[in-house]
Amino acid sequence: MSNEPVLQVKDLKTYFYLDDNQVARAVDDVDLTVRAGETVALVGESGSGKSITSLSIMQLINKPGKIVDGEISLLGRNLLDLSDKQMTKVRGNDVAMIFQEPMTALNPVYTVGNQIIEVLRKHKKMSKKQARLRAVELLKLVGFPRAEETIDEYPHQLSGGMRQRAMIAIAISCDPKLLIADEPTTALDVTIQAQILDLMSKMKEQLNMGLLLITHDLGVVAEYADRVLVMYGGQIVETSPKYDLFKGPKHPYTQGLLESLPSVHKELNRLGTIRGTVPPAHKFPTGCRFSSRCPHVMEQCLEKNPDLIDIEPERSVRCYLYTGDEGAKHGGDRRETSHSN
Amino acid sequence: MYKYIIRRILVFIPMLFALSIIVFALAKAAPGDPFTTMLDPNVDRQVYEDRKEALGLNDPVPVQYARWIGKAVQGDFGESIVYNGRPVMDLISARFWNTIYLGLVALFFTIIVAIPIGIYSARNPYSLLDYAATGFGFIGLAIPNFFFGLLAIYFLSIQFGWFPAQGTVSGNEVSGLKEFLDRLHHMFLPGITLGLASTATYMRYMRSEVLDVLGSDYIRTAKAKGMADRNVLYKHTLRNALIPIITLMGFEFGVLVGGAVITERVFNYPGLGTLFLDAIINRDYPIVMALTLILVYSY
Numbered sequence: 001m002s003n004e005p006v007l008q009v010k011d012l013k014t015y016f017y018l019d020d021n022q023v024a025r026a027v028d029d030v031d032l033t034v035r036a037g038e039t040v041a042l043v044g045e046s047g048s049g050k051s052i053t054s055l056s057i058m059q060l061i062n063k064p065g066k067i068v069d070g071e072i073s074l075l076g077r078n079l080l081d082l083s084d085k086q087m088t089k090v091r092g093n094d095v096a097m098i099f100q101e102p103m104t105a106l107n108p109v110y111t112v113g114n115q116i117i118e119v120l121r122k123h124k125k126m127s128k129k130q131a132r133l134r135a136v137e138l139l140k141l142v143g144f145p146r147a148e149e150t151i152d153e154y155p156h157q158l159s160g161g162m163r164q165r166a167m168i169a170i171a172i173s174c175d176p177k178l179l180i181a182d183e184p185t186t187a188l189d190v191t192i193q194a195q196i197l198d199l200m201s202k203m204k205e206q207l208n209m210g211l212l213l214i215t216h217d218l219g220v221v222a223e224y225a226d227r228v229l230v231m232y233g234g235q236i237v238e239t240s241p242k243y244d245l246f247k248g249p250k251h252p253y254t255q256g257l258l259e260s261l262p263s264v265h266k267e268l269n270r271l272g273t274i275r276g277t278v279p280p281a282h283k284f285p286t287g288c289r290f291s292s293r294c295p296h297v298m299e300q301c302l303e304k305n306p307d308l309i310d311i312e313p314e315r316s317v318r319c320y321l322y323t324g325d326e327g328a329k330h331g332g333d334r335r336e337t338s339h340s341n
Numbered sequence: 342m343y344k345y346i347i348r349r350i351l352v353f354i355p356m357l358f359a360l361s362i363i364v365f366a367l368a369k370a371a372p373g374d375p376f377t378t379m380l381d382p383n384v385d386r387q388v389y390e391d392r393k394e395a396l397g398l399n400d401p402v403p404v405q406y407a408r409w410i411g412k413a414v415q416g417d418f419g420e421s422i423v424y425n426g427r428p429v430m431d432l433i434s435a436r437f438w439n440t441i442y443l444g445l446v447a448l449f450f451t452i453i454v455a456i457p458i459g460i461y462s463a464r465n466p467y468s469l470l471d472y473a474a475t476g477f478g479f480i481g482l483a484i485p486n487f488f489f490g491l492l493a494i495y496f497l498s499i500q501f502g503w504f505p506a507q508g509t510v511s512g513n514e515v516s517g518l519k520e521f522l523d524r525l526h527h528m529f530l531p532g533i534t535l536g537l538a539s540t541a542t543y544m545r546y547m548r549s550e551v552l553d554v555l556g557s558d559y560i561r562t563a564k565a566k567g568m569a570d571r572n573v574l575y576k577h578t579l580r581n582a583l584i585p586i587i588t589l590m591g592f593e594f595g596v597l598v599g600g601a602v603i604t605e606r607v608f609n610y611p612g613l614g615t616l617f618l619d620a621i622i623n624r625d626y627p628i629v630m631a632l633t634l635i636l637v638y639s640y
Binding site: 058060084085088089090091092093096097099101104105106107108109110115118119122123167170 | 568577
């Protein structure tokens, strides 16, 4: 925890300019920090801006999206000041990324080896021979038993889990300082999920990387994260160390998420739900973005969006329930109120 | 793979056979015979009947077909009626390469124009040049070959005098490299005319393929690996985008040879197309039959 921060994002705003002069504020004032050797989980529903945040860090936002404001500093260097060409030296080298869909994330017309070797040759300026040896090493490291053969195989010859391993091999090939994993296990079945996540954790330890894990699976968060950032409507609504979050979620949205998890310790007739769905990013309510779905909605929630305030060391929440005295009261009786949902 | 190829060839034989029956029947069903355009109408009726009898044109159609196919399977496509009994294969082989060269020029033109423009359009969708290319695509597809050919002759050949309007060579005095360039010069106008429609089509295909691939996950992976734009385009995008294009190119060659019929006529280019059209007009059955089978085969 006392490690130096690898990534510091401040006030990041990524907007999408839609055809009819509407602006979708997909990421709005996001702050986040990832330290070396730490796993930070970014949690939220579909449409909450998790993936856009990660793509913004990589600067892989496509038109009509644009990073409007903010600062993304990697080891003290603001990535937003870099030229496109300088940025290609950062991607895959200092920051690497793993995607959700291993079946389509590898280029079908090149061998696995070719796709690893090209990264090594680009960033590490290795010769073909060196790069090939290193690629075999990497494949062994991520758990390919027959790495010498796999290197000459095409992606379609591998299963989904194996392809995700190959993606990890590509990602760690240049010893990145930060690894972004955008729902790396969503497309895999559960036993393979655990293997892949274990592998990523192991790699993170070995290389002392920061790991930004994007997921909507709270089980994954409970198992692998150190700190958790909960995102809703393009904003971070709660940040917390993992254990505190599961013990006592503060934001009504986080409470709702945890209510909706089945548990083996409690017997329940019905799981809790959060009513409604995430509104589209160009139609967020004025005031608090969660106000349209919040069970505790108050008058001031409809007028002005609350700020993210620190409530405990390492914990902050974006909710009016915690700005005044009444906060404690509402937070305490959440069990009663959420049953009425 | 060999099994597959052999099976395809075996399926192909009865198809050619069935097709030859249909074409033969259609050719015979057309009114008239070779002599309606050849002989002076004032010639004695008896001469006319004698000629027909001698060529076996008075026999029942199935008998005629049996006679033809019997020779055809041995590689003998008979003699031309109109060209004073010259073997059909001689006439065809004399012109065959002209048509192939023209097809190659058209294909080359298609590739060097359609693929770069398609790539540009896909990388800059909805830009001015993309719209211009789309407009050109519609025009290219909508304009009939013969009309574009006439426009090309009128402007580029007659008005500006840049290109010859017909033929394959200027004369016999040139040879070697000069002859080659002279032939290319002659093939330019028919080449672009023949290639126009397919250029327009492939431009559109290429645009949508590249656009499709650029949006795919593995392109995002390549970018996330830090590959430069040029590498992403040439290494990761094109190889995938060209897969369907190359498959279509296989069909394209047959289309070009078939489409050459009209273009060759417009430019008076001595290829199979001109031969084919003359043969149909003159009811020169042996040539029509042989060429139809060749055209089918080239598909």
